[in-house]
Amino acid sequence: MRLLTHNMLSSNIKGVANGFPLRIVAEKVIEKPVEMNHDFLKNMFAKLDWKAFVDASRSLGYVELPDEADASMLESSEFLNKFHHALLELHLEEGALVCPETGRKFPVNKGIPNMLLHEDEV
């Protein structure tokens, strides 16, 4: 799972008011290089919750992202490279996502978060 997906995901447990962002427990992180697309990055920048994104990148051990960012930074190729790398090239391979409200753990195996709810959570 990439941080792009993490930034869109929230805990869907019944009764949880704010399930975002899921806390990341990282056991194994891998990198897979992909081609950069500026238009996509710009499109995504507008939707991203930057703080959650920075925190998530740090929990994967990547500390290059600035605490705050605004759209003007998308002109800098240095920024774009880091943004691209954190958003699309880092993968949480093994670990867990933790619901911020209930502490419920969603395990991540082979890069796939298990978001299935128990019957009493629906």
Next chain:
Amino acid sequence: MASRPELQAPPEIFYDDAEARKYTSSSRIIDIQARLSERALELLALPDDGVPRLLLDIGCGSGLSGETLSDNGHVWIGLDISPSMLNVALEREVDGDLLLGDMGQGLGFRSGVIDGAISISAVQWLCNADKSSHEPRLRLKAFFGSLYRCLARGARAVFQVYPESVAQRELILTSAMRAGFAGGVVVDYPHSTKSRKEYLVLTCGPPSIATVVPSGKGEDGESCSDDSSADEGDRTVSISDRHRPRKKQKVNKKGRGREWVLKKKEQMRRKGNVVPPDSKYTARKRKARF
């Protein structure tokens, strides 16, 4: 013909390791799923500006449908309930991120962040009650409600579905409308039993020009062996099948009998309808005098 997979077992059981492998190594299936996905993507009507969009593939399986999204330059997140199908997707090194999840439990995404969604040959599974706790109506409601929330305003969702009956199509469609979607059904090749394909085309947000349902392919009885080369110009305005007159049911002289009524009641229960309990009065003939 083999019976419908949805009637054989729950999806996570039906799509086990063997079935997932069989499914994904059939060149016929690969070909069909790719065509269905191309058409769904076309019906999504994303802006033609070359910018990759963030899309969902619901019931992504082994990634056959997602591959079409990647081939067209888009970024996608796939959700499926079958670990075996997802394992095959991993082996095939698909580009999308994968989630193990049940669409009937609702999608856990933030509001308004997704640019579009497709689902190929999957949503009809929601009409089954595979567990005693399953209520198709509630599961459809959870699914469409959560999908509506996570889509950007004006974004579309296109589902290719194989409804089992008119009632099932109606159930899916009304659930979508209740969630706030506008849109309808597009039928390609309505005159062919084999090539006939149905797509639910839904738009998120207040009705606008964009919510006009596109037309189906091959409505003039155009030959279907050449789906892919179907001429755009040949399309006519699609019928929404909802408005087709239903076939009159033939009733034999003796009426249907108790067994038939019990069976029907059971079926309706499984679909999540409220049905009166069976009793000794069920399907009993009324006396002529009251």
